[in-house]
Amino acid sequence: MTAPPPFATVPGDEPLRVLLVGAGGMGRAWLRTIAADARVALAGVVDLDPAAARRALAEEPGTDAVPVGTSLGEVAARGGAQAVIDVTVPAAHLPVTLEALDLGLPVLGEKPLAADLAQATVLVKAAEDSGLLFMVSQNRRYDRRLWALKAQAARLGELGVLTQEFFRAPRFGGFRDAMDHPLILDMAVHNFDAARFVLDRDPVAVYCDEYNPPWSWYRGDASATAVFEMTGGVRFVYTGSWCADGLETSWNSRWRLGGARGSAIWDGEGEPEVEIAHGPAGPGPVAPPLPGAGTAGSLTEFVTALRTGRMPMGECHDNLLSLAMVYAAIASSATRARVQVADVLRAARAEAGIPAEVP
Ligand SMILES: NC(=O)c1ccc[n+]([C@@H]2O[C@H](COP(=O)([O-])OP(=O)(O)OC[C@H]3O[C@@H](n4cnc5c(N)ncnc54)[C@H](O)[C@@H]3O)[C@@H](O)[C@H]2O)c1
Helix, strand or coil, rough: CCCCCCCCCCCCCCCCEEEECCCCHHHHHHHHHHCCCCCCEEEEEECCCHHHHHHHHHHHCCCCCCCEECHHHHHHHHHHCCCCEECCCHHHHHHHHHHHHCCCCCECCCCCCCCCHHHHHHHHHHHHHHCCCCEEECCCHHHHHHHHHHHHHHCCEEHHHHHHHHEEECCCCHHHHCCCHHHHHHHHHHHHHHHHHHHHEEEEEEEEEEECCCCCCCCCCCCEEEEEHHHHHHHHEEEEEEHHHCCCCCCCCEEEEECCEEEECCCCCCCEEEEEECCCCCHHHCCCCCCCHHHHHHCCCCCHHHHHHCCCCCEEEHHHHHHHHHHHCCCHHHHCEEEEEHHHHHHHHHHHHCCCCCC
8 A cells, every 4th residue: 555645733732622423322432432531622522413412421420511513513613623533323424524624623433434435435535635634443453462463473474374253143133134244344344454454464356255144134144255365465364154153253253373484363352372383483572552442542543643643543545445355345245256456446436436546
């Protein structure tokens, strides 16, 4: 990936004033994360349903004077917002992010980057044109054990293959039961993004087979196996199911990473294990500079980026590739053919009316 362009910093010593947009289930979790971080202050809460915003604030002590409303621009002005945290439903990520950038406000958005890949390319272009930071919070990246696995991976020498097994049987009810691609769209983006993080490789091509077992309680395909070619020829093999009763894996999946000198495994819950079979091991694990766990980690990453100009994990150009893995896998399954990730991105840009990049 070519380096993303730099973005405008927000200098200052006072807590960064953040506006929360979307006060549903995940928005309430974000309110707690904001309250626990002294580097930020809540500038306001926006929701199409103001009652939802008020209910969410009622759970947070000391927020009586926090502005609430349905208009992002109006509440941002009243609260003196310096940045937006977008925790709305995926369909609203496009309009909310565009409005925030238009107001000159950088955005930390919940995953997924947008409701589809074409909209995602529109937002990446808008962030580029605005010169503002748009970062996606991929909270499962901020996990101490995942960072430990990445450190162990450095000891294995040249990497060959990563496998992830994800087998769970959640009975969610609701929208996931009706989705066409519940596993790949709603869940696998986390696992794919974590694989990119540990491998430090970008996706090149994929062959994917989605299917729905006869006993599945989902309408769409709740199971899939995908073989990704990553840069440098590394293979990433994902196999998963959301209707797999018995012997469930963790939400992080079960990992095995093979390199020239040995292998590492991780059950997604405990500590990763490594065995160096031969040759000199690479440098040992370094203390992972984890900025914090879960959403607290992505908030720290966002604030540090705005204060210092350091490129954060999850910056939209980078996160676009995790979402592209999802859509390339779906395209491969639909056509029963190996799909190049660059082709899927090109098609998404064309659909969004964005001119092709000059090579
Ligand atoms: N990272 C994770 O682990 C994780 C977990 C759950 C949800 N999420 C993500 O968080 C986001 C929100 O999910 P949720 O479960 O909280 O959904 P939700 O439906 O519970 O809440 C969404 C809220 O956004 C509001 N909203 C919708 N459109 C809006 C708009 N244009 N302007 C202002 N408010 C608007 C709704 O009224 C609702 O209150 C989604 O992108 C979802 O994928 C991430």
